[in-house]
Amino acid sequence: VAPLLPRGLDQLEARAKEKLSASAYAYYADAAYADAARTRGAPIDNERAWQSIWLRPRVLVDVRGVSTATRVLGEEIALPVMLSPCAFAAHAHPEAESGAARGACAAGTLAVISTASSQSAEEIAKAAAGPLWFQLYTEPDRGATDERVARAQSLGYRALVFTVDAPVGAPRYSGYPELGFGAVATGAQLDPSLDWRELERIAAKAKLPVVVKGVLHPFDAAEAAQRGVRGIVVSNHGGRQLDGVIPTARALGEIADAVAGRLEIYVDGGIRSARDVLRALALGARAAWIGRPWIWALALGGAAGVQELLDRLREELRNAMMLTGQLRADAVARDIAVARGAP
Numbered sequence: 001v002a003p004l005l006p007r008g009l010d011q012l013e014a015r016a017k018e019k020l021s022a023s024a025y026a027y028y029a030d031a032a033y034a035d036a037a038r039t040r041g042a043p044i045d046n047e048r049a050w051q052s053i054w055l056r057p058r059v060l061v062d063v064r065g066v067s068t069a070t071r072v073l074g075e076e077i078a079l080p081v082m083l084s085p086c087a088f089a090a091h092a093h094p095e096a097e098s099g100a101a102r103g104a105c106a107a108g109t110l111a112v113i114s115t116a117s118s119q120s121a122e123e124i125a126k127a128a129a130g131p132l133w134f135q136l137y138t139e140p141d142r143g144a145t146d147e148r149v150a151r152a153q154s155l156g157y158r159a160l161v162f163t164v165d166a167p168v169g170a171p172r173y174s175g176y177p178e179l180g181f182g183a184v185a186t187g188a189q190l191d192p193s194l195d196w197r198e199l200e201r202i203a204a205k206a207k208l209p210v211v212v213k214g215v216l217h218p219f220d221a222a223e224a225a226q227r228g229v230r231g232i233v234v235s236n237h238g239g240r241q242l243d244g245v246i247p248t249a250r251a252l253g254e255i256a257d258a259v260a261g262r263l264e265i266y267v268d269g270g271i272r273s274a275r276d277v278l279r280a281l282a283l284g285a286r287a288a289w290i291g292r293p294w295i296w297a298l299a300l301g302g303a304a305g306v307q308e309l310l311d312r313l314r315e316e317l318r319n320a321m322m323l324t325g326q327l328r329a330d331a332v333a334r335d336i337a338v339a340r341g342a343p
């Protein structure tokens, strides 16, 4: 079968851009304060920060038994990569979130489905052949939030990924009025009153494990561990919320120290290769999540494109693990990651 994606994954975005309408591309690529004059500060910092970490291989290890498989909240996945929740996937491909979920399942991993998906949580759950996690945005109306949680639970979603880095929306100046997001794009449905107490209230009601997405400060990570949260996502929302924010590759190590194994850590933002995934594992993540890359893959090939992307990442990770003497994705040594010195 002819590959759906470009040979080099660094070409993924450029190829998707050719295929998408100008406004769809602008929406997916967008970031806080991005405009024609000053494009995408934080997303680029995210990508560069991973590249600023060198890999320091171990040698003379029998690596025939290498395994990319790991567990997230007890669920076995074939590779330590998951799909970050991204809103409104239908502008990338008609298969939308259902396609992404099917692609992830086929590759043996999990997709996290956004509250703001193009398709309903029902439709996506039906389309997927395996488990999914649900990303939660709360609403000022707490009854509506509770209903949303109960519905995700009854549909069989396995975990609640609580996004906490969006008490308000961010200034986005690119503009894509044709997509017709209205209140969603301006963040009018978000809840600025969201705090630890509200998180605990929802967690107590939900019978699902809670993961907090959007943690960048080690104090917040420690707080989450203390409050019985099962996992955190070190994330700056792909640079779409606060510009000038710390890149996740920089935040991760300190957070892993603060958490000291009390909860699972995932990370997203600028993960663009299997080497980036390996860097994330070395710095303490259990899995790396990808946002825009799955949107680009979906645009180029629907569910099959997403599966191809994940399969490629799995094969390339396997290779990178063998070349760094690492046998298990859930036990990558921290000392294979070294901060780049001054050139």
Ligand SMILES: Cc1cc2nc3c(=O)[nH]c(=O)nc-3n(C[C@H](O)[C@H](O)[C@H](O)COP(=O)(O)O)c2cc1C
Pocket: 027, 028, 029, 043, 046, 084, 085, 086, 087, 088, 114, 115, 116, 135, 163, 213, 235, 236, 237, 238, 239, 240, 268, 269, 270, 271, 289, 290, 291, 292, 293
């Ligand atoms: C188009 C788009 C929509 C997004 N929508 C959501 C969302 O609904 N909920 C959420 O928690 N994060 C959302 N995010 C953030 C992603 O979950 C993730 O944190 C980010 O994309 C990771 O960075 P990356 O795109 O560089 O991989 C969105 C990101 C993009 C690009």
